[in-house]
Amino acid sequence: MALIQLDNVSKVFSSRKVDVEAVRGFSLSIRKGEVVTLVGASGCGKTTVLNMVAGFIAPTSGKVFLEGEPVSRVEPRCGMIFQSYALFPWLTVRENVEFGPKVNGISRKTRKDLARNYIEMVGLTGFADSYPGELSGGMRQRVALCRALANKPDILLCDEPFAALDAMTRQVMQQELLNIVSRSGQTVFFITHSIDEALILSDRVVVMSARPGQVKAVYDIDLSRPRKIDVQLTDEYLKIKRKIWDLVEEEVKASMNM
């Protein structure tokens, strides 16, 4: 049985003036332990899809299932890393990371250790007592990753979590994420603008069409793991990158000419 299943899901945002059809007839199922990335033009509805999986917004039609049950409220099994970080500005880095364990009743000592480990992993030990407002965009993004991981969700929903990082840090974080989820068996649903990032991380890449977002193509990525950076030089990699690139380009053009 699929862990996440989107069944012919559509979303229309209605306001007094206009209706915006963000997602149309989107179907996808993700197995437990899979890493699936979603690529597509800006504004094509990627975040909207993720928001429906997390239970933040309800589909206009169609259904989202988690382990066969329809999602009807905010789903704590899904840990979200928000595109805008959504860190609590009044909490320090450490307190932000501890937030999930704290509201779930984990003891003070355990969550302290948990937070320390994750903060160390993303290289922010010296900033544990800083407030988010004192950090750079890339540092905030790493804190957001820690906060989601510290809660140990079954599913990680990542909305461009590495977009603000420089190329080197980004690679390190990608590897770190892969290490963690391969150890824990967590399922990852990941949005990115970068095809390279999609290819390094995923078991499958889903290409979305221009808005209203539909599934345009799904590619199985059979590159062997662990994938080091030099996988990018292999023919297999370049072939699939070319294919996805062409599709995405088409859709970006389509979305710009509207």
Added chain:
Amino acid sequence: MEDTDLTFWRAAVYGSLGLICFLGLWEISIRLHLVDPFFLPPPSQIITRAIRMTTGTDAVLLSDIRISASRVLTGFFLSVLAGVPFGLVMGVSSVVRATLNPIISIIRPLPALSWIPLSMLWLGIDEQQKYAIVFMGCFASILVYTTDATMRVDPVLRRAARNLGASDFQVLRYVILPGALPDLLSGLKVVLAIAWTCVISAEMVGANSGLGFRIWTAKEWSDTGQVLVGMISISVTVLILDIAFRGLERLLLPWQRKVSGT
């Protein structure tokens, strides 16, 4: 050229200069008989008067200040205690908001002074009546400030908290309350000033102690010196309370101080 902020000490120097010039002009205009000291006593006379009112046999000034301030603070705390929780609930629930809005819209525009007749009929002129006036003058404003502050909390933060497993109550306690606190505290600062207006007015109309009462009786005796001592006492007390309030703000909002880099 850009107008940059002065350091604390430079600002203090300029401020003292301004104050000294102002007081000097005031004093001189009376010494030169440009103004009749009966209408406006000079600063020197006000100072001796203030000293007499704090040290002499009928030293009432300090106890008046204490009495007025305790009326203000008691009434203010009571309205905060009632208004903030209500405002939080209104901020998060559109149903509660819609239900209470008409009632608040009727109460809020009423000046605190307009409650004086009713409150005197109900409660006489004792302490409870003073608290009631402050409460009626502040409660609706606190509700509105709290509701607004609550509604301005970034909804994505609520989502984030819920996503991390927080219950309704935990969202309220750990996200809405701290998120609303900065706006809430600046709102409460404004309300504290309203509370002073309420107490001084109530004391002028019906009381036998407090700064408002002292100013009003002085007026009956045409004692401009005492009127001015009373007025200046209000200014100074409000200033001191304001400084205390700012200290409280810094204590409660360490993240804002650090982030703004001061």
